[in-house]
Amino acid sequence: MTFVETVIGNDLFVLFLAVVVGMGIGRLSAGGIKLGVAGPLFAGLVLGHLGLSVPGAYSTLTLALFVAAVGLIAAQDIKSTIATYGLHFIALGAIMTTVALGGTYVWTQYLFSDASTPLIMGSFSGALTSSPGLGSAVEALPEAARSEYQIGHSVGYVVGVLLIVMFQQLYPAVADLDLGAEKERFADDVGSTGSDETADASASGGVEADGSGVTFSVMGYALVIAVGGIVGSIPIPMGSFGTPSLGTTGGVLIAALGLGYLGQVGPVTTRMDTSILSEIRAFTLAMFLAVVGLDAGAGFLETISQYGVQIVAAAALNSLLAIAAGLVVTRFVWKMDWISAAGGITGGHTDTKGLAAAIDATGADEVGAGYGGTYPFALLFMVIYAKVLVMLVPLVV
Numbered sequence: 001m002t003f004v005e006t007v008i009g010n011d012l013f014v015l016f017l018a019v020v021v022g023m024g025i026g027r028l029s030a031g032g033i034k035l036g037v038a039g040p041l042f043a044g045l046v047l048g049h050l051g052l053s054v055p056g057a058y059s060t061l062t063l064a065l066f067v068a069a070v071g072l073i074a075a076q077d078i079k080s081t082i083a084t085y086g087l088h089f090i091a092l093g094a095i096m097t098t099v100a101l102g103g104t105y106v107w108t109q110y111l112f113s114d115a116s117t118p119l120i121m122g123s124f125s126g127a128l129t130s131s132p133g134l135g136s137a138v139e140a141l142p143e144a145a146r147s148e149y150q151i152g153h154s155v156g157y158v159v160g161v162l163l164i165v166m167f168q169q170l171y172p173a174v175a176d177l178d179l180g181a182e183k184e185r186f187a188d189d190v191g192s193t194g195s196d197e198t199a200d201a202s203a204s205g206g207v208e209a210d211g212s213g214v215t216f217s218v219m220g221y222a223l224v225i226a227v228g229g230i231v232g233s234i235p236i237p238m239g240s241f242g243t244p245s246l247g248t249t250g251g252v253l254i255a256a257l258g259l260g261y262l263g264q265v266g267p268v269t270t271r272m273d274t275s276i277l278s279e280i281r282a283f284t285l286a287m288f289l290a291v292v293g294l295d296a297g298a299g300f301l302e303t304i305s306q307y308g309v310q311i312v313a314a315a316a317l318n319s320l321l322a323i324a325a326g327l328v329v330t331r332f333v334w335k336m337d338w339i340s341a342a343g344g345i346t347g348g349h350t351d352t353k354g355l356a357a358a359i360d361a362t363g364a365d366e367v368g369a370g371y372g373g374t375y376p377f378a379l380l381f382m383v384i385y386a387k388v389l390v391m392l393v394p395l396v397v
Contacts, residue, residue: 044293071256122152
């Protein structure tokens with residue numbers, strides 16, 4: 001094996017090459033618009049297409065580290081955010097997933113009626129990046145239709161990720177939002193973010209970062225992820241709709257929001273300085289998106305060439321319709337501030353990558369509270385609707 005082959009086969013080199021190249025791409029500006037956090041995602045897609053890869057376990061690890069930081073930062077606002085917009089977030093999860101369900105039915109019966117129906121149906125769970133939705137559908141489908149549904153989901157997933165990430169990055173610039181004013185509205189509507197508070201360093205597990213007493217609790221951070229792993233694995237009994245779970249994203253986010261809000265679990269500190277958490281969040285998010293790109297880039301173009309562009313179009317329509325519905329109700333009907341709306345829309349899209357993009361574009365980790373308020377309900381609707389779709393659509397393989 002040559003030296004070059006050894007380097008290319010080095011997982012750490014591949015991961016951080018995607019991060020470095022992607023962050024460089026993200027800084028480039030075209031018409032005042034930057035890709036920002038989407039840079040590592042696109043760099044990963046290109047490198048993945050060229051045959052580079054990293055272990056699948058990197059995705060779960062980087063996701064857990066990123067979501068824990070987001071949840072701990074947003075935890076200080078979760079009570080007031082839910083008190084202000086709780087019912088809106090539940091309704092938003094229902095609205096966005098229902099729009100995607102209706103769209104998928106139309107695509108299978110009318111717009112793409114000549115295509116394999118399981119393939120187009122797969123764009124439903126794929127476009128909204130819902131793995132529990134995939135599991136629910138596969139469980140209900142006959143074995144002969146499962147493989148094509150999974151292909152549709154895989155293609156739709158990449159399309160959905162790209163669209164929600166680009167939406168969150170581009171919308172504030174295109175709509176000429178005053179993000180400073182939106183943050184002030186958030187503070188007025190929801191309450192002070194408390195971002196200047198520092199955690200109590202006296203508890204076991206606290207680590208002093210500098211002479212000022214700014215702290216980060218290694219034990220607390222690890223506890224959040226450990227508890228999140230448990231929460232995410234708990235089966236949710238839903239009768240004939242199966243027993244889905246919240247997975248890594250939902251479990252760690254809920255654990256971080258809950259434990260971060262409490263601030264202390266026995267001798268362990270779970271409320272930490274937001275400046276340290278923000279640095280961890282930025283670093284782990286770049287790694288996570290690079291891994292997503294590397295994984296998605298492998299075989300993506302080949303799959304499209306084999307199965308046609310109809311699946312791409314169906315997924316794009318599902319994703320865009322859901323996003324548009326979320327945008328209309330949050331901003332124009334409910335008149336939400338953009339910080340809350342951005343989090344709610346990504347939660348309704350069940351997409352952690354969109355959450356990362358929203359945080360990067362707004363500069364406000366508080367969008368995590370809106371995401372956390374919407375995501376669990378959108379996930380449950382996706383699980384139910386995936387089975388409803390199987391019952392509604394006559395299968396033509």
